[in-house]
Amino acid sequence: MNHDIDIKKLQVNCFRQSKVPGEFMLQMRAPGGVVQAKYLAVVQHIADTWGNGQLHLGMRQTFSIPGIKYENIEAVNEYLRGYIEEVEVASCDVNMDVNEGGYPTIGARNVMACIGNSHCIKANIDTLSLARKMEKLVFPSHYHIKMSIAGCPNDCAKATFNDFGIVGIAKMEYDYDRCIACERCVETCASHATRVLSLENGKIVKDVCCCVGCAECATVCPTGAWTRRPTKFYRVLIGGRSGKQYPRAGKIFLNWVTEEVLLAVIGNWQAFSAEVLNHQPRYLHGGHLIDMAGYEKFKEWILKGVKLNPEAEVAERLYWTETEYRSNIHVKPVCGVD
Amino acid sequence: MTANIFKPDPYRIADIVHETELEYTFKVEAGVKVDHGQFFQISLPEIGEAPISVSGIGRDWLEFTIRKVGKVTHRLFSLRRGDRLFMRGPYGNSFPLDEFRGKDLVVIAGGTGVSPVRSLLKHYFDHLDEIRSLHFIAGFKDRGSILFADDLKDFAARFHAIYTLDKEAIPGFQSGLVTEHIRKIPFAGFADYNVVIVGPPVMMRYAALECLKNGVSKERIWMSFERNMSCAVGKCGHCKINETYVCLEGPVFNYTKAEQLLD
Amino acid sequence: MAYRLSLSRMDELLEKMRESYTIYAPMRFEKRGRYSDTDLVRYDKIRSVRDIVYDEKSHFSPKEVIHPITQALFHFTEFEYRESEVDERPVLVFVRPCDIHGIQRLDTMFLENGDAADPYYKRLRDKVKFVLMECGKGWDTCFCVSMGTNRTEDYSLAVRFAGEELLLEVKDPSFRPLFASEKTADFRPEFVSANRLTVRLPEIKSRDVLEKVHALPLWESYDTRCLSCGACTAACVSCSCFTTSDVAYSENGRSGDRRRVWASCLHKDFTVMAGGHGFRKTPGERMRFRTLHKVYDFRARFGGADMCVGCGRCTDRCPQLISFAATLNRLSGEVDRLNAEAAAATGVSV
Numbered sequence: 001m002n003h004d005i006d007i008k009k010l011q012v013n014c015f016r017q018s019k020v021p022g023e024f025m026l027q028m029r030a031p032g033g034v035v036q037a038k039y040l041a042v043v044q045h046i047a048d049t050w051g052n053g054q055l056h057l058g059m060r061q062t063f064s065i066p067g068i069k070y071e072n073i074e075a076v077n078e079y080l081r082g083y084i085e086e087v088e089v090a091s092c093d094v095n096m097d098v099n100e101g102g103y104p105t106i107g108a109r110n111v112m113a114c115i116g117n118s119h120c121i122k123a124n125i126d127t128l129s130l131a132r133k134m135e136k137l138v139f140p141s142h143y144h145i146k147m148s149i150a151g152c153p154n155d156c157a158k159a160t161f162n163d164f165g166i167v168g169i170a171k172m173e174y175d176y177d178r179c180i181a182c183e184r185c186v187e188t189c190a191s192h193a194t195r196v197l198s199l200e201n202g203k204i205v206k207d208v209c210c211c212v213g214c215a216e217c218a219t220v221c222p223t224g225a226w227t228r229r230p231t232k233f234y235r236v237l238i239g240g241r242s243g244k245q246y247p248r249a250g251k252i253f254l255n256w257v258t259e260e261v262l263l264a265v266i267g268n269w270q271a272f273s274a275e276v277l278n279h280q281p282r283y284l285h286g287g288h289l290i291d292m293a294g295y296e297k298f299k300e301w302i303l304k305g306v307k308l309n310p311e312a313e314v315a316e317r318l319y320w321t322e323t324e325y326r327s328n329i330h331v332k333p334v335c336g337v338d
Numbered sequence: 339m340t341a342n343i344f345k346p347d348p349y350r351i352a353d354i355v356h357e358t359e360l361e362y363t364f365k366v367e368a369g370v371k372v373d374h375g376q377f378f379q380i381s382l383p384e385i386g387e388a389p390i391s392v393s394g395i396g397r398d399w400l401e402f403t404i405r406k407v408g409k410v411t412h413r414l415f416s417l418r419r420g421d422r423l424f425m426r427g428p429y430g431n432s433f434p435l436d437e438f439r440g441k442d443l444v445v446i447a448g449g450t451g452v453s454p455v456r457s458l459l460k461h462y463f464d465h466l467d468e469i470r471s472l473h474f475i476a477g478f479k480d481r482g483s484i485l486f487a488d489d490l491k492d493f494a495a496r497f498h499a500i501y502t503l504d505k506e507a508i509p510g511f512q513s514g515l516v517t518e519h520i521r522k523i524p525f526a527g528f529a530d531y532n533v534v535i536v537g538p539p540v541m542m543r544y545a546a547l548e549c550l551k552n553g554v555s556k557e558r559i560w561m562s563f564e565r566n567m568s569c570a571v572g573k574c575g576h577c578k579i580n581e582t583y584v585c586l587e588g589p590v591f592n593y594t595k596a597e598q599l600l601d
Numbered sequence: 602m603a604y605r606l607s608l609s610r611m612d613e614l615l616e617k618m619r620e621s622y623t624i625y626a627p628m629r630f631e632k633r634g635r636y637s638d639t640d641l642v643r644y645d646k647i648r649s650v651r652d653i654v655y656d657e658k659s660h661f662s663p664k665e666v667i668h669p670i671t672q673a674l675f676h677f678t679e680f681e682y683r684e685s686e687v688d689e690r691p692v693l694v695f696v697r698p699c700d701i702h703g704i705q706r707l708d709t710m711f712l713e714n715g716d717a718a719d720p721y722y723k724r725l726r727d728k729v730k731f732v733l734m735e736c737g738k739g740w741d742t743c744f745c746v747s748m749g750t751n752r753t754e755d756y757s758l759a760v761r762f763a764g765e766e767l768l769l770e771v772k773d774p775s776f777r778p779l780f781a782s783e784k785t786a787d788f789r790p791e792f793v794s795a796n797r798l799t800v801r802l803p804e805i806k807s808r809d810v811l812e813k814v815h816a817l818p819l820w821e822s823y824d825t826r827c828l829s830c831g832a833c834t835a836a837c838v839s840c841s842c843f844t845t846s847d848v849a850y851s852e853n854g855r856s857g858d859r860r861r862v863w864a865s866c867l868h869k870d871f872t873v874m875a876g877g878h879g880f881r882k883t884p885g886e887r888m889r890f891r892t893l894h895k896v897y898d899f900r901a902r903f904g905g906a907d908m909c910v911g912c913g914r915c916t917d918r919c920p921q922l923i924s925f926a927a928t929l930n931r932l933s934g935e936v937d938r939l940n941a942e943a944a945a946a947t948g949v950s951v
Contacts, residue, residue, distance in 0.1 A: 117637035124637045151637075170637070177671045180863045184830050201848045202862065215637070220920070222832035223670060223863070224641050224661065230632035342720045344674055344845075346682055381682075386846040386859070388875055407876035424682065538878070566874045568845040568864070572715030573722075575842030576864065576871060578894070580811075581902035586715055598808060600815045601872075601880040
């Protein structure tokens with residue numbers, strides 16, 4: 001077998017090096033974590049024909065097919081053409097040339113999302129259609145970025161641990177006359193959210209400062225007194241990550257922005273990355289680029305030309321020191337064992 | 339427009355008596371015809387309305403003995419003599435005095451349940467000739483919760499009275515629950531009689547069972563029910579039990595009916 | 602008389618009707634539903650017949666027009682309780698046949714129960730006229746046929762929507778002049794004659810069986826399923842319960858409103874008295890209370906029809922997917938068994 005393989009090149013092509021020399025794992029993108037179930041046949045064909053018959057449900061919602069031999073990669077890439085055309089171009093309107101070469105970049109990772117409001121009773125947004133719009137904005141790109149979209153602040157999508165985490169939130173409206181003071185919303189806000197509701201003078205009052213926009217109140221209201229404003233709103237967290245070195249939860253960068261604003265911000269991502277890296281893409285994820293630029297610069301570049309909606313809130317400053325540490329250095333032996 | 343049955347009228351408070359730390363009796367100037375066992379919807383601006391039974395009836399006054407629980411009754415306690423009290427009523431049925439006439443009467447009351455029978459007892463105190471005898475068992479939790487202490491002394495002089503505290507004995511009061519004293523009533527010696535039981539739901543149930551055990555037939559037992567009410571006129575639905583509305587058919591029920599009220 | 606009218610012509614006539622009537626109909630509130638990107642269909646004042654949602658069952662019933670969710674009863678000061686004002690204008694409401702029956706149940710409660718009519722209900726009810734909307738095939742949670750509420754003659758106008766046109770029967774003579782020059786048509790509303798759901802009603806034949814019905818383990822199964830949220834009673838056209846409370850306007854609390862707000866027997870505080878003692882402490886007990894009120898107690902008290910009219914909105918709105926039709930059928934099965942046991946015990950065949 002060939003022992004002279006450019007694994008960097010294959011990585012960019014979305015093939016990951018195996019511990020078995022000459023074997024690779026293909027990572028097929030599935031933006032928003034959804035594809036038509038018929039593509040399982042495509043996945044199965046690749047795994048059975050060129051892989052080892054296994055499918056790993058990738059950590060970032062990719063179809064990951066291990067055990068592909070180097071010599072078969074060309075055939076796999078050729079076979080992938082139809083899948084990429086349909087999933088990337090037809091579904092997401094991604095601007096790219098699809099050819100026999102397979103995936104052109106690994107930089108922008110598969111955009112993750114929870115199932116969203118097409119199914120979930122808690123969700124506030126259509127995560128899939130948003131994921132597809134995001135895919136168009138960030139793919140293909142050599143700049144590394146990890147994004148995840150959560151339908152509600154429950155954050156099953158772990159938006160908190162991505163370079164850009166997007167959370168669907170809702171502005172709530174209260175119809176005073178429809179309220180029967182049953183306090184279901186008060187109880188639910190207390191048990192599921194941030195305890196911002198209380199009963200006063202036979203009706204509900206809200207401490208708007210701390211409402212996270214989860215819309216649990218609307219979900220449980222028996223009379224429809226609580227409703228979501230039809231306009232969708234988003235919270236954007238930045239700088240979250242896992243990792244060996246500096247794992248940390250993301251922090252809120254933008255709150256109550258509209259989809260238009262959100263898309264404009266993400267649309268600035270590649271330009272921001274190019275600016276920070278002097279147009280030389282490196283294997284560094286978005287969070288690190290924000291750190292390199294510093295929050296003030298990041299904010300300036302990422303909001304360039306963005307017209308914020310009136311409800312929008314922007315973080316004035318972000319402090320990371322209290323949550324960022326070299327992994328494990330705060331854990332010390334306690335029994336005198338070295 | 340139809341006459342507004344929900345409109346409360348103002349009445350002047352003539353006196354306020356502190357029965358206990360938690361219970362005050364409000365005497366209001368009202369020349370309203372009221373039967374023993376009926377109740378009023380008492381209201382206070384800012385708070386709301388609550389059903390309160392009449393504890394005393396005079397020619398031109400009424401008394402309401404109210405426990406300091408809940409929002410409505412709590413607010414009442416800041417009123418003073420001369421203030422106005424808004425109320426509407428009377429509502430509900432009353433104790434069947436015609437049925438009691440010429441017979442022996444047993445009244446068993448627990449705690450605040452003494453209030454709804456107080457006017458009945460006062461009536462027989464003045465008109466003992468209307469009935470053959472009156473046996474009265476009154477039970478309170480402790481010495482701090484004794485209501486109408488002066489009245490109880492008067493009643494003891496004219497009725498066969500047994501007063502009891504749940505866990506202690508003091509002069510004039512034995513120890514034990516009211517149910518423990520029911521067997522002392524000489525039911526077998528009565529030619530014809532009735533039993534009135536008023537108190538918390540659990541007390542009423544066990545007192546009735548104890549009466550049955552002592553040979554009292556269900557038809558002779560009368561109870562007064564307390565329920566949450568918003569209207570007292572059969573509209574709000576809060577006091578409904580099965581097909582019965584306590585505000586309309588009650589609060590006084592014969593036990594043959596009361597035992598069928600399944601909650 | 603009946604007429605065929607284009608929607609735009611009907612809108613012109615509606616505009617004239619709006620001079621003397623306030624007109625309510627089920628309307629769509631886009632994206633205002635319980636879950637994201639679902640709509641809310643509820644009653645409100647319409648301006649055009651195109652506002653009317655006729656091909657979907659409204660989530661909430663028309664009762665809120667006559668028995669408002671929140672209603673001021675009095676304005677109070679330190680010195681008096683002054684009755685609240687009401688718009689004197691008569692009201693037209695677009696309703697289904699089951700709704701008309703449901704409002705008749707409300708009439709029984711508010712106008713007949715007790716010694717006197719409820720003045721607040723009466724002052725609105727007296728002004729209301731119904732426009733009957735045809736149901737077509739009905740919906741999958743309806744059981745009006747089982748409840749005998751699928752037909753009615755108690756309406757002023759009846760309407761069938763047909764694309765850009767509608768057919769309108771004018772029964773109430775006071776509306777005839779308005780339609781005098783319109784094109785007549787041969788139209789009488791059609792009623793649903795069969796639902797997809799069939800509900801059997803429990804036949805509780807004795808006090809003894811009723812007591813056993815109260816003790817059925819069936820009710821306990823709702824202890825874990827029912828949230829006691831009261832979405833069912835809020836959606837129900839015949840649920841009438843309310844709570845009265847006072848609200849202060851001013852800082853010193855000396856003036857304000859006494860108001861009536863819907864209550865629900867499913868809520869755990871429904872029976873709680875000053876001092877904290879209450880009855881029916883479990884969701885199952887409250888479910889039993891509601892169920893028996895709907896299909897036993899009401900009829901036991903007033904005779905005639907059951908309180909439930911089979912509109913199925915309680916089922917539609919239950920966030921826990923409890924079907925009231927299924928509950929009734931389960932109950933009826935249990936009652937059959939109890940009746941048979943009672944008959945066997947007395948040696949009488951059923």
